[in-house]
Amino acid sequence: MKRLAVLLAAAVPALAAALPSRITAEYELLNNGLTIGRVQESFVRTGDNYEIQSVSRSEGLLKALYDEQITLSSSGKVGAQGLKPLQFDERRTREPKRDVSATFDWEKGVMQSRYRGEVTRHALTPATQDRISMMYQFMHVRPRQGNMTVAMSNGRKVESYTYRLVDEVRIDTPAGEYDTVHFARVTSEPNDRHVEVWLAKAQHYFPVRIVYDDPRGYRVEQRLVTLRAEG
DSSP states (O other), rough: OOOOOOOOSSOOOOOOGSSSSEEEEEEEEEETTTEEEEEEEEEEETTTTEEEEEEEEEOOOHHHOOOEEEEEEEEEEEEEEEEEEEEEEEESSGGGOEEEEEEEEETTTTTEEEETTTEEEEEEOOOOEETTHHHHHHHHHHOOSSOEEEEEEEEOOEEEEEEEEEEEEEEETTTEEEEEEEEEEESSTOOOOOOEEEEGGGGTTTEEEEEEOTTOOOOEEEEEEEEEOOO
């Protein structure tokens, strides 16, 4: 699942020393109010290195119809401008032919992708995040007011997106109530996926709710169930 990232040059870096070095989180996935899956995530920072893993599993009726587990992993460096991915992988238990692996070569400005037996190379936009690192980037580089330009890779290509600040609102989740900043993707084409994210201000702008609206009418809501952060 696609997630958000901030354009680093337009944001203000946070102090890494004040941030948690280890995070574990669980989300529930819902469609029309019914739980269809769970997501378990972990973030570990050791010195100037980081590792992230996100495991999504089918649950409920969806598990009976389409039992799948998707594992996203990202590793790289942590610097003054936040996370800098070096390796991204996506693994599927049901459809391994759709596995993706990407290597980020920042010196050459190239991302090398491996997908369906093919190797392709793509120009790296500065400050690009991968699908999972970008949500943890908010801890290191805070979101700003107004519109944000976003560079994100799904492991196969690098794309730019625009998000706008909708409002600042207090929301209720299974993990509790949070004061959040609410962003939404600005779309221009009928087939663009609409995405909204709510970031908890007192939890280092950690995402506590995400909504994905597919143009085909499939809507998935991701809500925080548990969150644990350690210094």
